Amino acid sequence: MDQFFYYRKKKYSINSNGVFTKKSFSNIALIKYWGKQKNRIQIPLNSSISYSLENVYTVTRLIYHLKEKKRNFSVRVFLSGKEKTSFIPKILEFFHRISFYCSYLRDFNFVIETENTFPHSSGIASSASSMSSLALCIMEIEKKLVPSLKEDFFFKKASFLARLGSGSACRSIYPGLVVWGGHKSIKGSNNLYAIPYPYQVHPIFTxxxxxxxxxxxxxxxxxxxxxxxxxxxxxxxxxxxxxxxxxxxxxxxxxxxxxxxxxxxxxxxxxxxxxxxxxxxxxxxxxxxxxxxxxxxxxxxxxxxxxxxxxxxxxxxxxxxxxxxxxxxxxxxxxxxxxxxxxxxxxxxxxxx
Structure with missing residues (x-):
């Protein structure tokens, strides 16, 4: 199923530079995910479900410039206007993980500007909202390369990519109640990406x-x-x-x-x-x-x-x-x-x- 998200590279023309800005909400899990399968990247050992949260979000601005030569990934990262070199190793690890599915990333130099409405790294899922907003920006580049990309595929792949940066980030792609991890009682649930909760919800919980x-x-x-x-x-x-x-x-x-x-x-x-x-x-x-x-x-x-x-x-x-x-x-x-x-x-x- 991973192959479904592989970017089949064709000759493409794209502006030498551009920018996409995406907003993604933090989430709070009701059923918690804690524990991953050994020797597999970001695969949960139990299913989880969360609410996405208004007023608690990350805005990411992804600036890209076409490179003359393909070399290693090139990234600069800014948080609230201040350059954060300490964030680069995590971003580079993320880019390496998703490069099989987004081979075009090696064609660009990137500047990532990000800002949260809440404290970073304090247990309020800042990695979920930041990685999901970055994944959405990357999918906007792919959509520009492949204008025929369907909306359903866009969000599934964004969730798939976000998961490879931070497990719970895959749930932040969608609003409402969102499920990640295969569960026998939830149709369509799987370990590779999150899905909107598919069943009836009493109005009180909306x-x-x-x-x-x-x-x-x-x-x-x-x-x-x-x-x-x-x-x-x-x-x-x-x-x-x-x-x-x-x-x-x-x-x-x-x-x-x-x-x-x-x-x-x-x-x-x-x-x-x-x-x-x-x-x-x-x-x-x-x-x-x-x-x-x-x-x-x-x-x-x-x-x-x-x-x-x-x-x-x-x-x-x-x-x-x-x-x-x-x-x-x-x-x-x-x-x-x-x-x-x-x-x-x-x-x-x-x-x-």
Whole structure:
């Protein structure tokens, strides 16, 4: 199936230089992906599903110039106007991975200008939005080379390429609920690219708020790539993968029924399971901070007392996503501003798109 995305090079004419700008949203996983197959590039060991998030995105501007001679890849990278040479090795690794499918990349010099609306490398999926926006820019070049490219192929290949840069990036190609990883109960799901969730969703889950409490803006102490590798020797990994796939079956039913309490229980269990894997790896490490735990405790207490539908989830970091129906936002934002704001450095109001 990989061959399906191979660019069959023909003689082409393209302007000697050009620029494409694409915007891509971060995402928050409900069923978490943590662990990759050995000896395969970015293939998950369980299926995952996420919401894409409004107001939490990356804008990437890809400037290209045709080279006279094909040599190694040529890339310069800027983040918020400042050159970032430290980003180049990851971009070059990404270009090498996708060069079989995008052979035209060797024909150009590239300048990548990127900007986030949220802290970079702090566990809010900045690699997902940045790699997906870059993949979309690259596909715009391919579309210029092949004007007959179909829209469905454009987005499938963009998701396929984004995955090779950052696994969860393949889900950021699409809005709404997005699935990555083959699952027997989800038609069309596969390990190579993400697909929009194909089944019925109760209206309550199409209008969900997501407020991010930024508790720690500093880069994570260990990269997600390293964390995934540690699952290869985690004694609880096999049970975790089984549990994640069972939870996907549960979520399919929940999304159809519109059961908010079951939804909240499931996503909180998933978040804590992810952090349990992090804390039981070898070497073990801890992503949560004291204020992360303070927030979780406050949310539990508040929900018990108010009976409002507010639930948390976390990626592999200290920052907390609070999910709730938008119809309850006014009441919940009052809680956040009055009782939770003191625990965090920044509050990002968003919603699931």
């Amino acid at each position: 209008k969900m708020g997501d407020t991010i409490l930024v508790i720690d803006e500093t880069p994570k102490q260990i990269s997600s790539s390293k964390g995934h590798q540690l699952m290869n020797c985690n004694p609880y990994a096999k049970e975790r993968f089984k549990c994640a796939n069972k939870n996907m079956d549960r979520l399919i039913s929940i999304l159809k029924r519109g059961d908010l309490q079951d939804f909240g229980e499931l996503i909180e269990h998933e978040a804590l399971s992810l952090h349990a894997m992090i804390m039981t790896s070898s070497p073990y490490f801890l992503c949560m901070k004291p204020n992360t735990l303070n927030v979780l405790d406050k949310v539990w207490d508040f929900r018990k007392q108010s009976r409002k539908n507010i639930y948390f989830t976390l990626d592999a970091g200290a920052n907390v996503h609070l999910l709730y129906p938008l119809q309850e936002k006014k009441f919940i934002m009052k809680l956040i501003n009055n009782d939770l704001s003191s625990y965090c450095k920044k509050i990002i109001e968003s919603f699931c798109i």
